[in-house]
Amino acid sequence: MKNCHNNRMSSPPISFRSLLAALTLSSALVAPAFANDSLTQEQQQVVKLISETYDQPHHKVETAPVIVVDDYAIADWIQGERGGRALLRRDGDKWMVLACGGDEFKKADLLHKAGIPQDTASQLISELTEAEQSIAPQKLAQFGLFGTPNDPGMSAHHQNHPQN
Numbered sequence: 354m355k356n357c358h359n360n361r362m363s364s365p366p367i368s369f370r371s372l373l374a375a376l377t378l379s380s381a382l383v384a385p386a387f388a389n390d391s392l393t394q395e396q397q398q399v400v401k402l403i404s405e406t407y408d409q410p411h412h413k414v415e416t417a418p419v420i421v422v423d424d425y426a427i428a429d430w431i432q433g434e435r436g437g438r439a440l441l442r443r444d445g446d447k448w449m450v451l452a453c454g455g456d457e458f459k460k461a462d463l464l465h466k467a468g469i470p471q472d473t474a475s476q477l478i479s480e481l482t483e484a485e486q487s488i489a490p491q492k493l494a495q496f497g498l499f500g501t502p503n504d505p506g507m508s509a510h511h512q513n514h515p516q517n
Contacts, residue, residue: 395421399428399441402448407432418484422476425469427458429485429496436492437499440467455504456497 392400396419407414412433419428424443430436438458440451457463459481464474485493498504 392419393421395426395443398448399426399439402441402450403428403430403439406450418481418488420477420480420484422480423470423473425464425473425477427477427481429481429488431492431495434495434505435498436495437504438496440464453499455499455501 399419399421400416403414403416407430409432414430414432416428416430416439419426426439426441426443426448428439428441430439437453437455439453440458441448442451443449451467459478461471461474461478464477465471469477485496
């Protein structure tokens with residue numbers, strides 16, 4: 354049997370195509386692990402809170418986009434067929450979910466009536482609207498369903514979400 358270390362030239366050279374394919378595949382496999390790297394620390398904290406609060410063994414919550422302005426955040430989420438938006442407030446270094454809802458969280462006057470400063474509410478809505486422009490229409494529609502008559506599984510699913 355030949356020693357592999359002493360006979361390096363015995364194996365065929367790797368083609369450029371094979372190397373490129375291997376690198377492409379490996380980057381595709383590694384990319385999801387680093388998907389949260391583009392989020393700010395505040396956004397990561399919001400995603401973690403929502404996940405820890407609402408994830409179920411076979412129903413993980415997908416949270417994106419997350420918009421943070423000052424001490425407030427709006428996070429779009431989908432869990433199975435359900436979807437909505439979470440309104441959050443930071444108290445010190447901890448985030449808390451104030452309420453879950455749908456499209457009503459895209460109205461600055463409603464956010465202001467809920468105690469969010471007018472400028473902050475307007476900026477949240479502006480940044481959320483911009484972030485949602487790249488989202489598929491079907492997924493975007495899911496964000497508006499929470500608490501509506503069209504909300505799938507309204508009584509059985511997401512018991513932990515506060516209702517408005």
